[in-house]
Amino acid sequence: KAGVTQTPRYLIKTRGQQVTLSCSPISGHRSVSWYQQTPGQGLQFLFEYFSETQRNKGNFPGRFSGRQFSNSRSEMNVSTLELGDSALYLCASSFDTGGHGYTFGSGTRLTVV
């Protein structure tokens, strides 16, 4: 059974650019969540999608956005990149019957220079 796949694994962008990260959940999982991990702030929730609808959103500026497609694959976009956006971005999927726990991908390491 394939796990959660995130692409790309590593990314280097310049300040002011925008970036799109991709996440393919485990087959059959309908919920996809995104988290940002930094040494200073730790793991922070970005947003969650279920059946193409955003169900929950964390406390991040509007530059951070996401979407989910009909096949449950999800993308997150960060516009006007800032140096502080450098982080490991983790995607997690769940079947979403409550409490099953999320399965995380290996993450995308974004470096903004």
Place this chain on the structure above:
Amino acid sequence: AQSVTQLDSQVPVFEEAPVELRCNYSSSVSVYLFWYVQYPNQGLQLLLKYLSGSTLVKGINGFEAEFNKSQTSFHLRKPSVHISDTAEYFCAVSDRPGTASKLTFGTGTRLQVTL
């Protein structure tokens, strides 16, 4: 709002010794509790979870945790650690019982196992 406190940022331990990683949470409602492990350059792997029922939860790799509602704690234990257990461990709480949505994480505990 939920919050999670992991009291120890680093825990050094010798191989084959027991270990306890501490986790306390605050919440005004019932919660789901999780422990995740992160190895270098990897994502998070679920070790165990408490949803309801027995307060002693057994997970993978010989880990277990005990939910203590009165002390709002969910400490992780292993009776005998191995070098391969060296990793970062995160305690997390769900703020939406029933949907397990939006995990709130602690700051992590670095477990360093040495010979």
